[in-house]
Amino acid sequence: MSRDVKLWTAPAVVVVGFIVVMLLGLVRPSLHTTMFTIGLYALIALPLGLIYGQGGTISLAQGSFAALGAYTSAILTTRYGISPVLSVIPAMLLPAALAFVIARPILRLPELSLALVTLSLGTVIAVGLQRGGDFTGSYVGLSGAPPLPIVGKNPVLVAIALWTAVLIVVVLYSHFVRSARGRALNAIRVDRLLAEAMGVNVPFDLATLFAVAAAIAGLAGWFYVHAIGYIAPDSLNAETSANILFMVVLGGRRAVLGPILGAAFFTFANDFLPGAETHGLFFGTILVLILLLSPDGILSPQALRAMRRLFADRSAKPSVRPAPIADATEAVR
Amino acid sequence: MSLAASGISIRFGGLVALNNVAVSVSLGEIVGLVGPNGAGKTTLFNCLTGVAQPQEGRVELEGQNISRLRLEHRVRLGIGRTFQTPRLDLAGSVTEAVMLGFNPRLRQSMFGACLPFSPARKTEEELSARARALVAEFRLAADPDSPAGELSLGHLRLLEVARALASEPRYLLLDEPAAGIDDVDRDLLAQTIRKAAARGLGVLLVEHNVGFVADLSHRMVALVSGEVVAEGKPADVVGDPHVIAAYLGVQHVAA
Numbered sequence: 001m002s003r004d005v006k007l008w009t010a011p012a013v014v015v016v017g018f019i020v021v022m023l024l025g026l027v028r029p030s031l032h033t034t035m036f037t038i039g040l041y042a043l044i045a046l047p048l049g050l051i052y053g054q055g056g057t058i059s060l061a062q063g064s065f066a067a068l069g070a071y072t073s074a075i076l077t078t079r080y081g082i083s084p085v086l087s088v089i090p091a092m093l094l095p096a097a098l099a100f101v102i103a104r105p106i107l108r109l110p111e112l113s114l115a116l117v118t119l120s121l122g123t124v125i126a127v128g129l130q131r132g133g134d135f136t137g138s139y140v141g142l143s144g145a146p147p148l149p150i151v152g153k154n155p156v157l158v159a160i161a162l163w164t165a166v167l168i169v170v171v172l173y174s175h176f177v178r179s180a181r182g183r184a185l186n187a188i189r190v191d192r193l194l195a196e197a198m199g200v201n202v203p204f205d206l207a208t209l210f211a212v213a214a215a216i217a218g219l220a221g222w223f224y225v226h227a228i229g230y231i232a233p234d235s236l237n238a239e240t241s242a243n244i245l246f247m248v249v250l251g252g253r254r255a256v257l258g259p260i261l262g263a264a265f266f267t268f269a270n271d272f273l274p275g276a277e278t279h280g281l282f283f284g285t286i287l288v289l290i291l292l293l294s295p296d297g298i299l300s301p302q303a304l305r306a307m308r309r310l311f312a313d314r315s316a317k318p319s320v321r322p323a324p325i326a327d328a329t330e331a332v333r
Numbered sequence: 334m335s336l337a338a339s340g341i342s343i344r345f346g347g348l349v350a351l352n353n354v355a356v357s358v359s360l361g362e363i364v365g366l367v368g369p370n371g372a373g374k375t376t377l378f379n380c381l382t383g384v385a386q387p388q389e390g391r392v393e394l395e396g397q398n399i400s401r402l403r404l405e406h407r408v409r410l411g412i413g414r415t416f417q418t419p420r421l422d423l424a425g426s427v428t429e430a431v432m433l434g435f436n437p438r439l440r441q442s443m444f445g446a447c448l449p450f451s452p453a454r455k456t457e458e459e460l461s462a463r464a465r466a467l468v469a470e471f472r473l474a475a476d477p478d479s480p481a482g483e484l485s486l487g488h489l490r491l492l493e494v495a496r497a498l499a500s501e502p503r504y505l506l507l508d509e510p511a512a513g514i515d516d517v518d519r520d521l522l523a524q525t526i527r528k529a530a531a532r533g534l535g536v537l538l539v540e541h542n543v544g545f546v547a548d549l550s551h552r553m554v555a556l557v558s559g560e561v562v563a564e565g566k567p568a569d570v571v572g573d574p575h576v577i578a579a580y581l582g583v584q585h586v587a588a
Contacts, residue, residue, distance in 0.1 A: 007449070180460070186425070191420045193404075195405075197420075
């Protein structure tokens with residue numbers, strides 16, 4: 001029973017949080033658009049939380065994959081008259097295919113090199129979109145993308161649609177981390193040799209999840225372009241990718257809800273902070289403080305364990321544990 | 334039925350790590366591979382498990398050439414292994430660490446792993462119960478949900494063995510399992526190895542500690558400077574002048 005509770009905690013928190021904020025939006029309607037922004041960032045950040053927090057594989061290309069999805073859908077809907085209902089498929093498949101192809105050579109790189117390579121990938125995509133001439137709308141971008149199917153332009157319905165997607169990702173993510181495949185991904189982060197010794201095909205698993213992450217970013221891009229109606233090269237770019245990574249690290253890369261918390265923090269801070277030029281200073285300071293105090297972000301495993309202990313029935317389980325032997329853990333590090 | 338390496342040679346630059354070495358282990362047999370530091374034990378172990386590729390020689394499993402297969406394939410074929418330095422997520426629970434051992438035998442799709450109410454959920458329950466049984470059998474921790482980082486080095490080594498056994502291997506390759514563990518854990522380890530062999534597993538033990546291996550194994554192979562210098566019954570190998578010379582120095586033999 002307790003296992004099931006763990007599986008559904010994160011989705012329940014998302015549903016409750018969403019309903020509360022949307023109800024507050026009855027008093028303050030701007031919250032509905034704020035919720036859209038948070039949901040958009042959360043959708044791009046969640047799969048990064050999976051591949052980085054669980055798999056130890058960093059990526060600074062999520063924003064660019066979202067742009068790729070947005071552009072794919074914008075071009076298909078405005079130029080070829082295809083319905084957004086259908087264009088969502090290529091908007092997800094194209095980033096996924098690109099990610100899968102490039103994953104094999106690059107995902108064996110160490111963390112810093114991987115960050116730089118994925119960042120340059122984003123730059124290549126951005127330059128391609130800027131220099132794409134009429135086809136991509138050059139520096140101006142593309143406008144006139146039709147509104148989202150069914151929900152149209154109603155901000156409440158748009159937010160509900162987007163957060164349904166977020167909820168589905170959270171449900172899938174929660175189940176994945178508590179499966180053999182999730183443990184395999186965790187093993188890859190801890191030690192690739194260990195993962196191989198546990199029969200894990202490391203390059204294939206990483207490439208697949210990298211592609212899935214790109215596909216979900218592409219879905220976010222699709223939401224973006226059809227909710228807002230236009231897309232430009234600097235709408236979703238390398239800076240977005242960096243902000244997404246910030247959200248994941250700040251919110252807690254090991255926790256399912258970490259990226260969502262990070263996205264909410266980032267969006268609200270952006271709304272309430274005066275003067276865009278001071279934002280960098282503020283976020284930089286916050287990041288340094290969090291990493292010093294809790295290297296795994298706000299929702300770190302330690303913080304979650306402390307919370308669970310707070311809610312757990314203390315009398316239920318006497319905690320008899322073998323005495324921790326300090327030098328044993330030292331020896332295996 | 335055996336796992337056999339033959340004619341294995343590996344050079345690292347000018348250094349000959351292994352020179353035309355052969356070693357084999359049959360089902361139900363415990364083979365001890367001993368030798369002083371730098372003899373090439375770990376290199377030979379790596380050739381058998383697929384971590385290192387020999388420049389010459391071949392590795393065969395039940396007569397089939399598996400020389401070119403990578404580590405993860407060999408594990409799925411039934412060659413389980415442990416690591417000299419325990420490798421695991423110290424922040425995760427003891428049960429989760431053991432559950433990872435079931436992976437080589439599982440065929441779970443990424444899709445199925447994500448879905449609620451899928452067969453993967455039932456699998457998860459079963460694996461958790463089986464892992465808890467192993468934790469109890471190996472007396473790894475009083476609380477199976479406690480973090481693996483709280484275990485002593487001896488218990489971490491036992492955990493490695495439990496995890497390797499979880500993959501239901503036909504051959505179990507242990508890299509220095511008894512190094513740095515106390516007598517109680519060592520007895521439990523010896524018992525476990527005997528039990529595994531009695532169940533029909535082939536066990537290859539790489540050990541520095543000759544006494545532990547001599548008590549346990551049916552057959553011993555002594556490796557010195559990348560060459561097999563003695564092979565046979567434990568008593569013979571332990572008494573072999575080459576082995577004594579390698580461990581204690583040549584003067585001892587002369588005197």
